[in-house]
Amino acid sequence: MATGDRPTGAGDTRTAAGDTITVRYFAGARAAAGRAEETLGAGLDHAAFVAELADRHGERLARVLAVAGFLVDGTTWQDRQTPLPPGVTVDVLPPFAGG
Numbered sequence: 001m002a003t004g005d006r007p008t009g010a011g012d013t014r015t016a017a018g019d020t021i022t023v024r025y026f027a028g029a030r031a032a033a034g035r036a037e038e039t040l041g042a043g044l045d046h047a048a049f050v051a052e053l054a055d056r057h058g059e060r061l062a063r064v065l066a067v068a069g070f071l072v073d074g075t076t077w078q079d080r081q082t083p084l085p086p087g088v089t090v091d092v093l094p095p096f097a098g099g
Helices: 027-033 046-057 059-067
Strands: 022-026 037-041 069-072 089-093
Touching: 022 027, 027 046, 027 059, 027 089, 037 046, 046 059
Parallel strands: 022 089
Antiparallel strands: 022 037, 069 089
């Protein structure tokens, strides 16, 4: 695979299986990403995480990510400077309407 090429599957095949995180998309984030789930390499802080997803999926998802909430293994992502460790699941939750 050439540098910069993206695999067509759900994950990044350039990263060893044990060094990944799972990203799950909900509602408008799922629609913008065009998938429900994918994998990324671990070790990304929040800014790098958002940049990687925007690079993969374009401006539509970038707009959603700018207003979305993020859960790491079910807990709000508070410390956005600490890199994500391998094996975690990040849920991308756009704002929801209703009550």
